[in-house]
Amino acid sequence: MNIRINGWETGIRFVAGHFLPSIEKCSRLHGHNYALLVEIEGEPNEDGIIIDFIRVKEAAHPVVEKMDHRMLLPSGGSSMEIMRADDEYTVRFNDKKYVFPASDVTVLPIDNVSAENLASYFAGELARSGIFGKNVRSVSVGVAEGRGQEAWARVVIN
Numbered sequence: 001m002n003i004r005i006n007g008w009e010t011g012i013r014f015v016a017g018h019f020l021p022s023i024e025k026c027s028r029l030h031g032h033n034y035a036l037l038v039e040i041e042g043e044p045n046e047d048g049i050i051i052d053f054i055r056v057k058e059a060a061h062p063v064v065e066k067m068d069h070r071m072l073l074p075s076g077g078s079s080m081e082i083m084r085a086d087d088e089y090t091v092r093f094n095d096k097k098y099v100f101p102a103s104d105v106t107v108l109p110i111d112n113v114s115a116e117n118l119a120s121y122f123a124g125e126l127a128r129s130g131i132f133g134k135n136v137r138s139v140s141v142g143v144a145e146g147r148g149q150e151a152w153a154r155v156v157i158n
Ligand SMILES: [Zn+2]
Pocket: 018, 026, 030, 031, 032, 145
């Protein structure tokens, strides 16, 4: 059995900037309205509940807050050179150079800020949040880059 939480409807959303150096159009700095979609698979406990919706939302909100109104940069990968000096990040790729104030940036432990990598990152963060009981089998997280296009990642819990 599954429960689902739709971030468009429940406020688990963020707006952020990114670029994908390997795709010409996407290599230009741009942003998206993102939402998290969460699906949890498991068996209802003796109270008929897989997990309280509120607990899932409380775990997801702080993760999303770190992204909101930020420039998202990857910490891994070789598609761009990222240097931090003082309070700025300098990013170089494809003969381009961007400089961002560090306070506007969130650096993520992924190779590229794609919806797929964001989904894997968020699924891992939720899985590590410790909110899931023995009755939960897996957590899947979808990252929507605007409505209608989503990437999903699944982490097995038990
Ligand atoms: Zn994009």
